[in-house]
Amino acid sequence: MDEEAQRNVSRLVSQAGQMLLQHGAESRLVSDICCRLGEALGLDSVEISLSASSMVITTIHDDHCITTARRCPDRGINMRVITEIQRILIMTEKHLLDKDGVKTRLNRISPQRYNRWLVAVVIGFSCASFSRLSGGDWSVFSLTFVASFIGMVVRQEIGHRQFNPLLNFGVTAFVTTLISSIGAMMSIGNQPYLAMASSVLMLVPGFPLINAVSDMVKGYVNMGIARWVMASLLTLATSLGIVGAMNVTGIWGWL
Template sequence: MLLEYGAESRLIEQLSSRLGIALGCTSIEISLIPSAIVLTTLIGDSSVTTTRRAHEQPINMSIVHQIVAICIAAEQNPRNIMMVERSLANIHANPYPAWLIVPIIGLSCAAFSHLQGADWPGFWITFLAASVGMMVRRELSSRKYSLLIVFAFTAFVCTLIGSLAFYHDLSSTGRIVLSSSVLLLVPGFPYINSMLDAFKGYISMGWGRWTQATLLTLMSSLGIMLAMGLLDIKGW
């Protein structure tokens, strides 16, 4: 779960080891790759090795925080396996409601456009483009589409709506609108995690996460270029 929801590799290793020891294991040995985890549990002279595949999930620090809390509770109440199993079964995502997250994302992108010098019509077009883009992203994600497809299609929609700035010269800062309306697709968290993993010695995890973030950036660029090609918009 930690691997699926975006925790950095050092945290995954430390929490697994701490939880295993709290539950009575001698030690925990763990090996990570971006798509799976191999874990060996040592109890005295016996050991059990298991491999679990990590399925693609959206980054969610709420779930990571809940797992950290479960680990701390297990250390305070050692060998209480039932408590740990019950707590893990009750983990929930705590998502922000759509009525809040959609306008907030739109406002953040619009505020950035304003900081870059967009006029007020450009500000509101950016707000509209980013808000609709976030709605599209949430809807596609809820239907379990690949993140690569979600990013490409969302970028396409954001660029199409942002191009309203060029319609009858509604805004004199159309290029700022186009660049600001797709900021919700910047994969900052995967890039940060990849650098942290690489600096802390998890080279394969760092490369894997960097590759994933680069692919997301590439697909976003593809959606932007497709929309600009259809509308015959020349550059930013």
């Protein structure tokens, strides 16, 4: 492998790692896939350093090192991208793909998403189901569905316009709580406060929190702390949105 070939392989490894980090993969998975992909393509070893929004990769072949850095802005959790890169890695290790095949496959990956209206409806039903399981009647169920459905549509619209996630969560929580508090103001259902509590469950940052704990347990403490702080800030923004809506309506019952 000459220097130009090593440089091309380094670009492929960094591209794969960048896509993994952008779409929510845990740090150990990013590191393992980059190292295994580089070795499968002929490198002696791959060293990788991760941070919350960037990565630095050094590839080594015959004592010659090439180091490259990549920015990794968040593009939302998408497990399809992660599983596709894992398939590419397995095919490369089995010698079914060379570096040209890997490049073609990586460039072909697109983060396909579900229909936005389907997502909003499913989110509405999931939050409404929590209210029902907690003892709410069908009126509370219906109110929770409407509030969470509208809240999810607001969240999608703000996200589509590339606003800050903290602003997104805060505004979504405000709108959702504002709508669900109508039940308490008008005494809809047997436990109207359940709608206020259940409709904002869609804003719990579960995946970032799980990744944060996983990273810290597996030795990537800096990444884990960064993800934990971001998840905590999202929770704080959600809380501020809820409290703001309660100040407007004067409904504080479920707290």
